[in-house]
Amino acid sequence: MSTFAELGLPTPLVAALATQGVTEPFPIQAATLPHTLAGRDVLGRGRTGSGKTYGFVLPVLARLAAGPTRRKPGRPRALILAPTRELATQIEASILPLARPLGLKATTIFGGVSANPQITRLRDGVDIVVACPGRLADHMRSGHVKLDAVEITVLDEADHMADLGFLPEVRRIMDATPSRGQRLLFSATLDNGVDVLVKRFMDDPVLHSVDSAQSPVATMEHHVLHLEETHRLPVLVDLTAAPGRTLVFTRTKSRAKALTRKLVASGVPAVELHGNLGQNARTRNLEAFSSGTARTLVATDIAARGIHVDDVRLVIHADPPVEHKAYLHRSGRTARAGASGTVVTLMTDAQVRDVRDLTRKAGIKPTTTQLGPGHPLLAELAPGERTFSKAPAVDNRPKKVSATGAAPGGGRGRRSAAPKENRGGQRSRANGQARREDQQQRSATPTRGGQGQRRSTGATKAAGTARAAAPAASGRRTSGGAAAGAQAAGNRRSGGAAAFSAGTRAGARRSR
Structure with missing residues (x-):
């Protein structure tokens, strides 16, 4: 099998790949690189996991590094369209360690997050934009990005973009790129609306099909x-x-x-x-x-x-x-x-x-x-010993959201992952919930001569703290297989699920 150097990749890019542990090309990469590096339009079909991402990332980096033009504010030199935010993020993660040694810059553009940091990066100038169609179209309409300097356009998972109904937006975006530019289309299948894109935007494309989506995976x-x-x-x-x-x-x-x-x-x-x-x-x-x-x-x-x-x-x-x-x-x-x-x-x-x-x-x-x-x-x-984590007790204090979206267990001085501007609102909501539960507790408690209605604030706080600190009796479990897990699931409503749900709801509020 040919090496990356034999396929024509520049030495700095081969070295950068080696630092990532990538030394041998996958079949889809070996098949397409000679044509993509030569500037041909290419259709690459291969099942998921076949190495399509490097199949288009490598020629984009190699051709931009060798080109005479340099990046300009608001005018990227390469555009990679992806159907989902997660995929766009992963493509960028593949690009960044390879782009730095070549002096190239890349960024992602997608919805669900603030547009201002994206606008700032576009204004500063980037070589490669990895984008979802919707947010990129917004930036085009507002004038924050122009695609007239794009030399290479890549459509990744084009069939999925068709399934999601993105084709009208994709066509408008493609129309804004120079017709003389190179176009690469990589996908697991080449059906549905993909044929429309091929006929309209690609010039005599070379088709390489390696391991179609229907091919069985031996492993x-x-x-x-x-x-x-x-x-x-x-x-x-x-x-x-x-x-x-x-x-x-x-x-x-x-x-x-x-x-x-x-x-x-x-x-x-x-x-x-x-x-x-x-x-x-x-x-x-x-x-x-x-x-x-x-x-x-x-x-x-x-x-x-x-x-x-x-x-x-x-x-x-x-x-x-x-x-x-x-x-x-x-x-x-x-x-x-x-x-x-x-x-x-x-x-x-x-x-x-x-x-x-x-x-x-x-x-x-x-x-x-x-x-x-x-x-x-x-x-x-699923071989191996079954292990189960201890579910935390229900805690009415403000949730400190961890990286998992679950609330970590206590501890003073631990900073919340929530933005500062949101912490006050979370505390007020949590304190309001605590007050409502304390009122319900007082109304349900029998009184003697009205004393029950005059419970001290200190006693109320102590009772609340005791309730919050009490561990779930059935939370501590070790191996025992499905029977133990199922029995525990049936016998309690865990605080862990409530804490997790609160964390994810907080994350969703912050992102809206």
């Missing part, structure tokens, strides 16, 4: 667990309590939120990712999952495309997806870049026909097992 095992509806949560608790990272998919945002609460209540460190969260909360929760602070990420299909976290050992379809393409993209979060992984689909009696059709269309022949909690197969699918 990925597929299992369908046929179970009763009441056994869904105990089985999930068993699988997610094992060591390693697990990504759990649900169909709806409300299901993702509810399931996260239940897992946290069962002692499984979990965070959620879906469209109802503000960008700050989404970023915080994804970082918690990436760092290992939370072993489990419960997500909608917002995480099915482009999200890359190293060493996801297990993907669980808690709700089977509707389309086979969604199944393939979800499953592609594991067994990436040659690693191994396991995909598990939970199926009830009512879902048998749908799951059978789903796997057939996806070209997958899974192993189907009928089971319940405690079945030996669960330990094979």
Whole structure:
């Protein structure tokens, strides 16, 4: 196989790749680099995890570094369009360590966060903009960015942008770029509205198809667990309590939120990712999952495309997806870049026909097992000792939001992650809640000669502190498998779920 140097990458870029541990090109990169580096328009098709990101990042960096022009305020030299904020962020993360040695600057543009820092970076001048269509179009209309200096335009996950209805915006953005510029389109599939973009904006493109979305991944095992509806949560608790990272998919945002609460209540460190969260909360929760602070990420299909976290050992379809393409993209979060992984689909009696059709269309022949909690197969699918975290007690004090979106347990002097301007509002809301609960407590307490109504402030505070400090009696658990986790989940409403929910709500408020 050719090396990056043999494919034509400049020496500084090859050296920068080596510092990232990347020394050999993937097939999609080896196939496309000779044409992309030569300035040809290229269509690159490869399944998720096949290395498409470096397939377009490397020629963009190489050609900009070799070009005679320099960056100008508000006029980027390269544009990369992505369908989701998380994907845009990950593309930027791939670019930055390679761009610095070349003297190039990059930034992201997407909604859900303040536009002012983005405007400032555009005004200062950047070489590469990685953007979601909506916010970029806003900046174009307001005059903060012009695309007339763009030399290379990249559409990543173009089919997903078509599915999300972004094509009209994408066409307007593409129309604003010079027609003489190079266009690269990388995607897992080349269907739907992608053909419209190809015919309208690409000039005699070279097609490279490596590992289509339908190609089976040899290092990925597929299992369908046929179970009763009441056994869904105990089985999930068993699988997610094992060591390693697990990504759990649900169909709806409300299901993702509810399931996260239940897992946290069962002692499984979990965070959620879906469209109802503000960008700050989404970023915080994804970082918690990436760092290992939370072993489990419960997500909608917002995480099915482009999200890359190293060493996801297990993907669980808690709700089977509707389309086979969604199944393939979800499953592609594991067994990436040659690693191994396991995909598990939970199926009830009512879902048998749908799951059978789903796997057939996806070209997958899974192993189907009928089971319940405690079945030996669960330990094979997710090996290792099951561990459960201690759920914190309910605390009516203002929540100090940690990186996971959960409230850390106490401690004076620990600074809240919330912005300063929001802390007063959080304290007032929390104190208001505490006052209401104290009033309810006083009204429910029998009085003697009116003394009960004249309880001292100190006594009230002491009682509240005692209640807040009291640990959950059933919170301390060690290994014991699904039965222990399920029993605990059924016997209590954990403060951990409330703390987590408060953290994510706070994050969502801050981002609005």
